[in-house]
Amino acid sequence: MPDTPAALELRDVAKSFGPVRALRSGSLRVEAGSIHALVGENGAGKSTLVKIVAGLYRRDAGDYLLAGTSVDFRNTAEAKQAGVAVIYQEPTLFPDLSVTENIFMGRQPTNRWGRIDRAAMRTEVVELFARLGVPIEPDRPTEGLSIADQQLIEIAKALSLDAKVLIMDEPTAALSGNEVERLMTVARTLRDQGCAVVFISHRFDEVFALCDTITVMRDGAYISTDPIADVTEDEIVRRLVGREVSDLYPKLEATVGKPLLEVRGLTRTGLFQDISLTVREGEIVGLAGLVGAGRSEVAQAIFGVDPYESGEVTLDGQPVPPGDPRRAIEMGLAFVPEDRRQHGLVLDAPISRNITLPTSGRLARTGLISTGIENRSAADWAARLEVKAATLDTLAGTLSGGNQQKVVLAKWLSTQPKVLIIDEPTRGIDVGTKSEVHRLLSTLAQEGLGILMISSELPEVLGMADRVIVLSEGHQTAELSRAEATPETVMRAATAHHSTTLNVSEAS
């Protein structure tokens, strides 16, 4: 161990949420004047670690040292005070307040009478934005800003703190090429000023271009730390996943039959234009694209939870009425949404109620339903999907991510669908369950279901899909067969057809 204390050091930190052990043994050691990458799969515990550093969560066990002194923050204000700035994964802004206020909330400059010095705040924001190259009006409310703009405000907020430790949790996920470039410049400047920067990202190109050290986490535990120069991308991926990648995509052969789901010219201004696709029996169709490409919106429109302006959707030849999910379910459509906690499950309801919610009408006898009837149906489907839970009245919210996803799948399979739309099937699911879900999808396809799978993970799309449709900024830019689909072709299509901005990156 080096004798100078690190700017930030965590040793064997643990954190549980009820039964979920989000962090088992997280360790991280970041030197001043360095940019440190923290990588790990979804759910590896990175964000949890960050929130402990930020003072938002209190650790259950382990040590947390800043510049050699042990600390224990009770809230984020104390952490800020100690020079820790954090950009959270999800932007957290006050929608009703102005951009400037958002940046200074809780630490506005005041005069002797407690009066907030608005002019000073505005001047500083203008400077900050100039430094970041952000053209956002400082006096507008943050409501209605794009995720990218919100992310930029978060960055400005962290910068204005003049922090000794800056943690950025996937700041680039929603940013375009130029914006990422500018962000990297800022990060390097900060490093040169002696700041310890932690950079979390799933994009290895960025990690390798920017960082000098890299720490890998898996399943809530520390795996390794190395100088970036000493490791290769493959090596990191292997440590990250902890097993051979090929295991993950057990694609089974299925016979492709007649068309089931047909979408023609689906359009909702500003979100997606003229989307047409077909899903056949036994076929897994992948819907790929960058985050924010509008894939979820398309899926939600097809299912009827969101409106659309024009276009038509048919299932097995019958038109699916717009804006009527109940009818869509009756016709044989099922939809596993992207945001499990918000849309997929009633977290505060038991497993049984969750599984039988869409089928309660069918299960009712002479219009009446009882817990007994529900439990029988739910037990059957939970067993088929091997949901790990002791009792059926376990609240869905207390299950682990993977088991939650199984409950969602049980719920939808119990409707006996013809077509399953599944948005980010394995987001936030641990590696073991992940391959289970994949095997399940393969089996379902083999049994004749049509599956429309939206995924941001390229390997998942390439590993599972028979056909890949690519969206970019709401436009359908490619339809690739399994053979045609390679990382290159998909990525090219996913970044194509950007209006003015992206011509540059294509040219370069």
Next chain:
Amino acid sequence: MTTTLDAPAPTAPQPRHRAANRLTWLLKQRETGIAVAFIALLVVTTAVNPNFLFSTDGWRDLTLTPAILVCLAIGQAMVIVTRNVDLSVGSTLGLTAYLAGRLFLDTGLPVIVVVLIAVAAGAVLGLVNGALVAFAKVPALVITLGTLYVYRGIMLEWAGSDRINASDIPPGLLDFGTGSFLFIPNLAWISFALLAVAVYLMRSTRVGREFYAIGSDPDAATLYGLRDKRRVLQAFATSGALAGLAGILYVSRYGTISSGVGQGIELEAVGAAVVGGVAIFGGSGTVLGAALGAYLLTTINRALPVLGIPDFWQQAVVGALIIGAIVLDRYFARRQHDKLLAEREEA
């Protein structure tokens, strides 16, 4: 995406045409709309009956009658901005008014001391609300509904069928309640002063801005490390203290305290805030708007008979007004939202 190619390196936003912008800004404010409605009401009513404005009493009542409601609406707006609500203000007003009356009757303390005690008592009652809301994490609606009953019950239990008459109250206070200074009633001066302080507090101090932040997004407030419990306590205590003061104002203006003092006024206060553009789910709206809302509601009550509408219909008009206000609010919010989205698309 936000970056554009043709703009070189993006710079700070251009300074705008100040005067023109000021005007459009002013026109866009919610408060302007209410003020215009208020003035229109005055103009129409005065046209029908000049005495409504152009008589000593007409002029006096214009600012005197709303003073008590303004006081409550300011407190209510602060609480609502933090995404809470205080239904107990009517009972707090009643209880503190009776307390003041009893102090005058039984102790002979100087007026100013009694005023301070009443305000402090209001603050304590508010603190009880705030503590229950902040620490028990129970919605303010339920808690203050409970304390509405409790505070009123305590007052009734204490007062019995007792009643305090004008003759029991120090003449100085009564004269103050009906007196004027520079042609404006004293109570109106008080409400103006309170409003000025509240506007300053809510616009220009950290406390005020944090009220907005907490109401705008409580989760984000936690992430920012704002002391949300303390702020909620402060908001409720202020509302309680203002209700206590309103109790004193009531005594000085009406001179009698019976068991029903302030009953139902909590909904008028909430109504004033809502009409004044304070969003019921927190985060936006101003105390000035709430005060204007109070002016509008009270003055409509006074104007209807003058306009020849039987006073039985007043409540219906007030109700229609509240609904109109929130529908309009939603409409403008939508339009604003769409506009912001459109701007983003263009960028």
Next chain:
Amino acid sequence: MSLLAEKAPARTYAAHAKPWWQRTLMTRDSAIIALLVVVWTYASIAILNFSDPITVYFLVLDIAPILLIALPMTLIIITGEIDLSVASVVGLSSVLFGVVHREGLPVAVAMVLALLACAVAGALNGVLVTRYGLPSLAVTIGTMALFRGIAVGALGTTAITDWPDAWGDLVQARIGGSQIPLMTIPLVVLIVVFAVVLHFTPFGRGIFAAGLSKDAARFSGVNVDRTKLILFTLSGLISGLAGIYFTLRYGSARGDNATGMELQVIAAVLLGGVSIFGGRGAIPGVIAGVVLIGTIGSALRLDGLSANLIQIITGVLLIAAVIAASVLGWTGRIVGTHRLPKERGEQSSDEPSSKKSE
């Protein structure tokens, strides 16, 4: 392996984590029912004349309107909304009923017309809440004033009192020679209907789901907006019914009937264990809550104590009831029981989100 066709594999699940007696007895419902039993027993022993059967007669007649309105209110609060306009609808119903009757129409016709109007009034709340996405708290504060204003405005100074005695007698009739009002029968029928709808139908399942998570319910095929619209309409209708009852019982159609009753209804519903956040609650608890408040009032009056104590006790009970839930959650957390973040009212484990309820 075949997922859709074959019989399930052998894995089995217990239906419940706790034995039935714990599930039935250790709930808010049972607590409030137990409290009711205790209060009733105490009053019967300690308070002169309380055990007299006529107590039941007066009690039922007194709480009938609150009980009626509490039924749809329970459902509305479980979906996470609120209806403050109910008492004003009672007044509106009373006045319309009276005005139509005064114009010479038979009582039954006037009744139907008044009920229809009240259903429309309720639907207005529902439309404003579901179609325009306005907060029900604000909407119904507005319609509370609006409906009351129309009621008071329409009747002006008069009260309509020339009702055929037969109707008033019917409302106050007793069953046989007992002291049980005839009104008990329709009340019990309605209670059963509401309990069945809420607890044993898919519609009821939708109500709970909508209250716990509006989005998840919508994504599962529950038509949340339609559910709420139906409930607000129902609330108007039942409040109208309560207005008719009020009018006939007192033989007087007045605009100010039932002023302030909305708060009594809500207090009773919340006391009965319904969560103001939505998603939790049951009809038996609510019935117990209404009867409890009525009983305490009746006992205190008989004991010669003032009406004011009733207010204090109602308020304290209400606060104690809601705080008990969060205190229990809090101790539960310390002991390590797994309750959900939303319930124990702590955000620490919620993902930070910037969603704002609309």
Next chain:
Amino acid sequence: GSGSGSDGEGGGDTSSITFIPKNLGNPYFDASDAGGKKAADEIGTTWKQVGPTESTPDSQVSFINTATQQRAGALVVSANDPKAIGDALDEARNAGTKVVTMDSDTEPQFRDVFVSQADAAGIAKSQVDLIAEQIGDKGEIAILSAAANATNQNEWIKLMEEELAANHPDIKLVDTVYGNDDDQTSFDKTAGLLQSHPNLKGIISPTTVGIAAAARYLSDSEYKGKVALTGLGTPNQMREYIKDGTVKSFALWDPEQLGYLAAYAADALASGDIEGKEGDTFKAGDLGEYTVGADGVIVLGEPTVFEESNIDDFDF
């Protein structure tokens, strides 16, 4: 008087008298309460005041029901509605409780006797005469009443209108507003009246809360001394305004005597001395003998007119 009666099954105190005013916290009824209590002491029975905080009939019904449950010997009620509390009173009478209405009557079939403060025509006439005298029998006047449904108020208003039409053709009644016996409302309604009717010469407020609130508004307004005010009020509430010249004169019977008489009437009924038929007579302590008139009405006497010269002789 006597205090005996047959015990009810529930073990109620059949000699007790329960007094239910329109609402609690009203000085007028507090005076009646005092009178009733005095009478009860003389008779040797118990007298208690219970009642609602708001003056609505439905809240009154609960208290009537409770008295029924307690098998009170007699009930003295000031009705908030002539009809709405009728069934509850019937219920009480079926259980053996005697019912006396006082101050504000129900329909005659619901009670045994009505103790009237003065006969309605007499009250109406005296009010009109007082205002006519003060404004020179000419000009616009308005009425500030209590609740819109108050029986006695409405009857007086009707009779005042008739009296005006018959004997005061130059006085024009331009408006009637309702202060609901609430200070603040009455106060604001007064302000409203003065503004909507710039030529107003006088206000009649036949209710104690109303006249006090109106006097308080007038006393520091520009209308003081210009707009006459009269009506029914208690001397204690009005003393200040008589002294400062806001009000010249107003009238009231003695509410204490009213309560006193009602208690005696109630006891006479409960003990079976009278049945409430026309012509029945009973002795009411210091007040002497009273006879039940037509429709079971017992009239206290003529109202007293209070003015500067005599107001200090009264304390209630």
